[in-house]
Amino acid sequence: MQAVFASWQFWALSSAVFAALTAILAKVGVEGIDSDLATFFRTIIVAGALAILLALTGKFSGEQSMTRRAMLFLTLSGLATGASWLCYFRALSIGEAAQVAPVDKLSVVLVAVLGVLLLGERLSAYGWLGVALVTSGGILIAWRG
Structure with missing residues (x-):
């Protein structure tokens, strides 16, 4: 079981599940209020939850110093x-x-392209096919035809 928690795939899939919940919960939550105010409130919740997590796990200790670049x-x-x-x-x-x-998830496409252009990462032919399919899928879902 520890191997599952150590895999990037587990955490990436968990991120996708929580991102999906974020969209649905935010859509309901933003009804009737200003979207900027909703974003501010959500940001406070995120910051508070992370502060509690860091405090409980002892990661506020300063053992890890951040460089200026970081x-x-x-x-x-x-x-x-x-x-x-x-x-x-x-x-x-x-x-x-x-x-x-x-449409927001087209960021996946942008990350792939920017990763290649700016970070020197490489995509296989299958990777580029995936980029094309994600792009097509995002456009098809968003398009009202």
């Missing part, structure tokens, strides 16, 4: 996350969750 890129990542959440909640307040979430 702090810079984590700050930029945090800003990108905030912008993503603001856009996502705005889209959910206007559109249907079954359309908004697949």
Whole structure:
């Protein structure tokens, strides 16, 4: 069982399940309130939950020092996350969750392309086929025809 918890596949699939729940729960939660306020409230909950988790696991201890480079890129990542959440909640307040979430998940395609262009990662022919299929799927689900 420990091998399951040590695998990236377990955590990635868990992330997908929680992301799906996020979309459905947020769609219901954003009804009747400003999407930016909803994003702010959710962010407070996320930060609080993480603070509790870090405190309970002793990870606030400072044993791991962060480099300036790490702090810079984590700050930029945090800003990108905030912008993503603001856009996502705005889209959910206007559109249907079954359309908004697949378009949002086109980030998978962007990560693959940016990983190749900026990080030097490589995709096989099957990987590129997957990128094309995810793109097609996202567009087909979101398109009202």
